[in-house]
């Protein structure tokens with residue numbers, strides 16, 4: 001007997017972390033086993049189904065007004081050692097990342113090959129949108145196999161697929177919920193490692209990138225209105241037992257990150273925003289921020305703590321653009337001028353930037369926005385290696401991508417949406433930029449189809465496991481170009 005979850009709360013709205021996506025589904029399920037998943041798929045084979053996981057996506061990728069499925073009962077973790085000594089982990093799709101890491105760390109000497117900024121998402125959610133950190137591929141790239149509940153192409157009956165190789169695996173590694181319900185994912189771990197980190201200040205992007213080979217996991221922020229870079233220069237080193245003094249140092253640094261960055265910095269931003277004076281924001285970044293960023297040398301912590309933050313403490317929204325490495329200088333220059341013009345601190349553009357925007361008929365639009373929005377958060381840069389997937393953001397490339405994240409903590413977000421929309425449209429047309437599928441997504445399929453050479457193949461593979469389009473929501477049509 002299937003557990004029809006929360007029947008009494010059917011009218012209760014589901015809202016994502018950013019508060020920008022909200023919907024009321026007709027049916028909600030919380031299956032306890034695979035048989036119940038198949039049963040609900042058969043029952044709603046003529047409807048629309050989506051898994052709702054930790055709701056940490058800002059795009060409407062999760063939205064579904066018909067059937068939603070909570071996979072939190074699928075939280076088992078199995079760990080196996082291969083003949084060659086590799087650690088292979090199989091995690092239920094509903095497993096939360098920090099639980100997964102805790103289990104792997106307590107039972108083995110291994111860890112995940114990469115991590116994004118937070119550990120609160122589910123593993124299936126992470127894989128579905130190709131969540132990434134800096135200096136490695138996205139987590140999707142490392143997935144060995146997936147068990148997925150979907151439909152049989154001929155009979156239309158629900159069935160379980162296991163993809164271990166071929167184009168199906170490449171598609172399922174980042175499928176945005178369109179290939180079915182992920183029951184479990186299996187991946188190889190890597191030996192535990194520590195991160196050695198310096199925080200250093202540089203004036204130019206050239207200087208920042210010059211150190212990349214020395215610090216392959218580095219990420220950096222560009223401080224608006226001061227226009228200098230603070231770089232988290234990071235490299236992996238083997239783990240070792242720490243002395244008392246080292247442990248004390250680590251805890252002091254963690255305390256600084258938690259209280260100084262995760263809490264106080266964000267409180268300051270919220271207070272400044274509430275005062276409603278853009279000049280204060282610019283003053284804060286020019287005069288205060290450079291003095292409160294603690295520049296450190298050779299700080300060592302385990303990868304799980306060093307690579308993540310508690311960035312989920314304050315509600316916010318993010319758009320993230322992926323720029324092919326060859327275009328990073330030009331794209332950053334455009335971002336600088338767009339940010340400055342929106343803030344009203346630049347009146348004109350250099351000829352080469354103006355002529356680029358003229359080519360795509362966006363120069364006048366930019367000028368109309370002069371002085372309309374002061375961006376209030378550092379621009380956050382990471383580097384992501386090409387993924388072996390069909391459609392993740394760094395798929396099908398022979399060069400890395402740099403990402404730039406634009407965060408907003410202000411509501412209403414109308415002016416931020418204008419700013420982000422302008423950047424998304426101009427960068428996509430000029431510099432082959434792609435947008436993170438799971439973050440604010442102001443583009444449509446016609447804007448991005450050319451950027452994903454294997455998108456049509458992806459749609460065809462989805463058609464096989466979902467002939468009636470049960471897993472295709474409005475996002476799948478608007479962004480991925482499905483017809484139904």
Ligand SMILES: Cc1cc2nc3c(=O)[nH]c(=O)nc-3n(C[C@H](O)[C@H](O)[C@H](O)COP(=O)(O)OP(=O)(O)OC[C@H]3O[C@@H](n4cnc5c(N)ncnc54)[C@H](O)[C@@H]3O)c2cc1C
Nearest residue numbers: 053054055056057093116117122124125128131132182438
């Ligand atoms: C504070 C914060 C920090 C973040 N940091 C990063 C970062 O550093 N790097 C990065 O790349 N991204 C980051 N993200 C984005 C986030 O990692 C992704 O949006 C991720 O997809 C969210 O996972 P979730 O479990 O919340 O899934 P949801 O947002 O609930 O769902 C995402 C998609 O996955 C599908 N899905 C979920 N589970 C299943 C399943 N079992 N079967 C089939 N489909 C499924 C859903 O239907 C939906 O389409 C961040 C988000 C927030 C809010």
